[in-house]
Amino acid sequence: MVLCESDCSLSRAEARRDAAKVALINSLFNELPCRRITKEFIIESVQEAVSSTSGTLNDADDPSTSIGAYHYMLESNMGKTMLEFQELMIVFQLLHWNGSLKALRETKCSRQEVISYYSQYNLDERMRSHMALDWLMKEQEIPGIISQELQVALRELEEARKAGQELRFYKEKKEILGLALSQLYSDSATTSSNDDCMSLVLRGYR
Numbered sequence: 001m002v003l004c005e006s007d008c009s010l011s012r013a014e015a016r017r018d019a020a021k022v023a024l025i026n027s028l029f030n031e032l033p034c035r036r037i038t039k040e041f042i043i044e045s046v047q048e049a050v051s052s053t054s055g056t057l058n059d060a061d062d063p064s065t066s067i068g069a070y071h072y073m074l075e076s077n078m079g080k081t082m083l084e085f086q087e088l089m090i091v092f093q094l095l096h097w098n099g100s101l102k103a104l105r106e107t108k109c110s111r112q113e114v115i116s117y118y119s120q121y122n123l124d125e126r127m128r129s130h131m132a133l134d135w136l137m138k139e140q141e142i143p144g145i146i147s148q149e150l151q152v153a154l155r156e157l158e159e160a161r162k163a164g165q166e167l168r169f170y171k172e173k174k175e176i177l178g179l180a181l182s183q184l185y186s187d188s189a190t191t192s193s194n195d196d197c198m199s200l201v202l203r204g205y206r
Contacts, residue, residue: 035081035082035083036079036080036081036082037074037077037078037079037080037081037082037085038078039078041074042071042074042075042078045070045074046060046067046070046071046074049067049070050067053066053067055067063110063111063112064111068111069111069115072111072112072115073085073088073089073092073115073119076115076116076119077119086168087122087123087168088118088119090123090168090169090172091118091121091123091127092115092118093169094123094131094169094172094173094176095118097173098131098134098135098176099134099138100131100134101114123172128172128175128176128179129179131176132176132177132179132180132183133180135149135176135177135180136180136183136184139180139184146177146180146181146184147181149173149177150174150177150178150181153170153173153174153177154174156170156173157170157171157173157174
């Protein structure tokens with residue numbers, strides 16, 4: 001048992017060191033000019049997107065298409081670092097995941113408007129809290145959905161980790177759902193406490 005605990009501690013320490021190395025490498029890449037979005041990079045990226053889909057280069061000028069939206073996002077972030085752009089892409093992945101993009105489309109918002117709006121914000125606690133609130137609203141319609149989604153997110157995170165894939169999107173899903181679940185339990189506890197107090201008060205009148 002002692003050996004197991006020692007091995008686990010060693011694994012955690014190694015994981016922390018590896019994470020620190022990755023953070024350092026990313027910070028160095030972030031400072032290199034070649035890691036910034038340039039006109040040349042945009043052209044190459046759009047061409048790669050076209051070749052990997054059934055679209056055409058003409059789609060790049062049409063924001064209503066996926067390639068056009070991608071092109072517009074790149075153009076809107078000219079000069080920013082790859083890491084900054086990656087964060088924006090993760091934001092839109094999360095918005096797609098929680099249904100916000102679909103809701104915005106139903107309000108007739110154009111893709112340019114949505115991209116321009118969310119390009120102004122960072123993926124911070126404020127945005128996570130807003131997304132957690134979205135899931136709390138879903139929970140009212142479909143009880144248990146937060147727990148179900150959290151289980152899926154944890155499984156996806158583990159699979160991505162084993163496959164050596166980028167983990168940020170899955171970690172953000174876990175964080176947002178964790179916030180929502182925490183708030184849900186907090187509200188339930190408060191409601192239960194209020195019910196207990198009301199019960200005691202009513203007993204006093206009997």
